[in-house]
Amino acid sequence: MKKTLIVLLSLLALGLPVFATGVQEETGPVTITFWTHEDPNRTALEDRYISEFEASHPDVTINRVTNSSSKMPELLLTAFAANEGPHIFNTQIEDGYAYIANGRVAPVNPEAVGFQSTEALTESYVDGVLNAVSEDGQVYGLPLELTNWAPYLNKRIFRDAGLDPEKDIPKTWEDMVAVSQRMVLREGEIITRRGFDFRYPYYLVSMVPMVEQLGGQLVSDDGKTAIVGDQAWLKFLQFMADWGPNGLNLGSPTYQNARKLFNADNNDMGMAMSGLYQAGRIRADNPEFYDSGDWMVIPYPQFKDAVKEVASAYYGHFYMVNGQKSEREQKIAWEFIAYMLSHSEEYLTEVGLVQPTKQLMASETYANIPYADVFAADMAKGNIVYYAENSAKIQELIKEAVEGVMLSGIAPEKALASLKVKAQEVLDQE
């Protein structure tokens, strides 16, 4: 019995080399999964890019999956937690940075995206744009969009309220209150037309700059202290308390999303905060309104006694590649990303997305986009949004403070004290 076993094992050991094939380059068909957020205008473009890429790469199939931008972070996270993340994904840098910090994404392969080196790649983008996705001399993502927000204004509603869109546009937050009070319509306490309302879940992008205007900071320069400048934060929180239903009753997070209502032009939203891409969405949702010329974009307001001129923060959606996939799949993924991003002018004209290469920013196409100058001027005054592993938690804490003073009648001092303690604890845990 024992002898037979030894003979069998020896034969198996001798026979194994027969089946050995050595290291070979992977070949054959490959499917690349690509998760991105919904945008009807972009879907049409990218579906076309996929067809074109597949035609020039017969072995490659690109499977594009869309989800709402609010659902993407959790879907991605659960997929990656199970080591089943897609090959390519994009998400806002506030959420995407954790993938870099935890070594989940592959560095850009410069050759696959058409550059001699990482330095040459970095050089092709506007200075500093790739800082958010760079670590130890490597770049881990390429921007699908770099976006800041400014108020869109419905001129007809403005005029209906007895205001002149040429002269009376709100330059300060105090003006914004006054103008909104003129434009707001109510049935009793219930608002039927808002003058302006904020974009509530995105406090890091749209509200932290208001604090910065007043001299406050989210995190100190040395990165050790959270919520700096009590007076600035208090003034901001008081402003939000006054804005809400228990104050001047000009808006609230519980009303329907202002940005979506704005497109409908149903006399229920005078102004809403959004990015350059909103123009493309107005054109898609309501071409009549788009063509009417009854809308415009105005610069991000400043507080009257601002100590620093700061506009909306800008955020990036960066394309990243899953570092757990095979090298061949990573290379194909970067090639496909490079192919999509080689159409930056089309992304800008069709979807309103700015891919901040030096070439695009200097192009006539960019200069001719309506209100691109307003966004560009604001972007020069803004900072990139706060991004860190804890940014989602920090945003949640700001939400708690803002909505506490707006909706639950919590005093700004109390909300600030709680925010400071909790934000510091989060920072200390890093």
Next chain:
Amino acid sequence: MKKAYIGIDKKLARWGWIFITPSLLFFSLFSFYPILNAAYTSFFRKNILSLKPPTFTGLKNYIYLLKSPDFWNSIRATFVFTLGTFIPLVVFSLLLAVMILLVNKKSQKYLQLAYYAPAVLSSVVAAVIWLSIFNPRGLGNQWLNFFMNTPGIDHQWLANSFMVQFSTILVYFWKYIGYFVVIFIAGLSAIPGSLYEAARIDGADNWQSFWRITFPLLQPTVVLVSVMSMLQCLKTFSTQYLFVQSGSPQAPINVITLNIYNTGIRDHQIGRSSAMSIILFLIMLFFTWFQFKASKADSVSY
């Protein structure tokens, strides 16, 4: 060799084991394993995205939670919701079931269907329907202002701390009342009619029949409904999640499950969220045991 004699009881028991094995396997894989895994993970500091091995921290996650005001607020929010929902659910589903049995057969079917219909909807769909009702310009304000003759008042269904808690309770009550009504109807139908006939001969009226016959004999069903509804309420999630996503303040309705989700998914701290889920599991286990113990549900016989 002589074959050992196997009695008919043992043979039947073997078949019993064969039949329940698939469900035991299923239950072990999808219920026991996650519980044990969560218990294990709760002793570690673990980032859900990290590829590094987790760090063993012993009871630190539990100690942190017991000192955390946020976690105690979640306990408060969960108990407010559970008490506010499951007591009315048990009481009103019993009353509705009794009332339904008093009407004619045709109306019974219609009423059962009408009450049960919301139960077939997913919690997400239910929450979305009610979100549009609770919108400041929605039907919630319109109906309440019509009935209370208070035109133009915003009752802040999704904004005010008290109202947002009440709103989540209302959604859950609406969704599950029909489900428990059907269970009570099944329980009521199992009570022999001869008992009521005998009581009527003895001169008992409907009220006396209910308290002396129906209610005592329905005790096992009452316990079943209480336990089921309490467990449902303790693990409520989607209504609160969607309300918060739609602008409601989180603190009043930050139930434990929502806190687990935020800690694990948003904050990436899967060890701490596992500790929270184990605490929730122990709470659920304790109250289930307590209800069975307190009610002596198996003491009823016809």
